Amino acid sequence: MTRISPTHPRYRSLRVRAGLARALREGLVVPEGLIAQGRGEAFDYFLGERTIPSARRAERIAADWIRTARHPVLSVNGNVAALAAVEVARLVRAYPRLGIEVNLFHRTPSRVRSVARALRSAGVVQLYGLRPTGRIAGLDSDRARVDRRGIGAADLCLIPLEDGDRAEALRRAGRRIIAIDLNPLSRTSRAAHLPIIDELTRALDEIARALERSPRTRPKRRGETARALLADARATMARNLLKAPRPGRPGRRRPRR
Numbered sequence: 001m002t003r004i005s006p007t008h009p010r011y012r013s014l015r016v017r018a019g020l021a022r023a024l025r026e027g028l029v030v031p032e033g034l035i036a037q038g039r040g041e042a043f044d045y046f047l048g049e050r051t052i053p054s055a056r057r058a059e060r061i062a063a064d065w066i067r068t069a070r071h072p073v074l075s076v077n078g079n080v081a082a083l084a085a086v087e088v089a090r091l092v093r094a095y096p097r098l099g100i101e102v103n104l105f106h107r108t109p110s111r112v113r114s115v116a117r118a119l120r121s122a123g124v125v126q127l128y129g130l131r132p133t134g135r136i137a138g139l140d141s142d143r144a145r146v147d148r149r150g151i152g153a154a155d156l157c158l159i160p161l162e163d164g165d166r167a168e169a170l171r172r173a174g175r176r177i178i179a180i181d182l183n184p185l186s187r188t189s190r191a192a193h194l195p196i197i198d199e200l201t202r203a204l205d206e207i208a209r210a211l212e213r214s215p216r217t218r219p220k221r222r223g224e225t226a227r228a229l230l231a232d233a234r235a236t237m238a239r240n241l242l243k244a245p246r247p248g249r250p251g252r253r254r255p256r257r
């Protein structure tokens with residue numbers, strides 16, 4: 001395997017890609033997952049590969065919503081397990097009442113075991129969805145399957161990298177939806193009550209940081225509408241597309257001489 005030099009300007013992205021390629025060989029990620037990552041990377045490039053202020057605000061609101069939910073559940077698919085098992089474990093440590101459900105678009109027993117193994121080795125002990133017992137109305141086949149005690153009983157679902165159909169069906173089923181998705185145009189982002197337009201690991205880390213801080217005395221942050229969060233992400237991307245970035249550093253201004 002090619003060694004990636006830490007001095008390469010795209011070191012982080014290359015390491016992530018190498019990790020996903022390994023996860024594909026191990027059966028944790030499916031080929032379609034690599035394509036989804038590619039789409040995400042493109043949008044992150046437009047964002048400037050950083051958490052924009054409106055996303056950071058959304059991440060803090062997400063922490064408040066998780067804290068005040070009756071039964072919050074985070075849905076984990078193959079890409080999420082491959083990219084962010086450590087961040088998921090940090091989130092659970094920060095807020096042990098957060099349920100974690102294995103939720104696979106392309107579900108096979110061996111993939112479920114791979115996802116569970118990745119999460120457990122990062123330190124997540126309790127998992128829903130290993131043997132799904134319920135269904136979400138309005139979806140066909142395996143995509144409808146959920147755990148009755150997990151997403152089936154949840155009032156709040158945190159759905160990173162989710163498919164649009166499922167996001168819409170969960171919302172119709174009465175769940176409050178927080179999406180993490182770099183694409184502000186995706187159906188998932190548009191279906192969410194709270195769309196977080198940010199890269200998965202950055203978003204989970206920021207939510208965990210907010211949960212690790214002591215609870216705010218003010219129970220609710222002033223709401224920022226989903227529409228405004230999506231509009232801000234689109235506007236940031238549009239601005240970045242119109243200015244010339246330095247090679248290797250998308251979206252950043254050239255330093256003044």
Ligand code: ATP
Pocket residue numbers: 036037038039040041043083161162163164165180181182183185186187188189198199200201
């Ligand atoms: P829709 O929600 O309209 O069905 P889609 O077809 O693009 O959108 P999928 O391919 O099922 O959805 O899901 C992948 C989504 O996840 C993409 O929108 C992509 O931008 C986003 N994505 C991929 N990798 C990451 C990542 N690391 N962090 C955040 N978002 C990501």
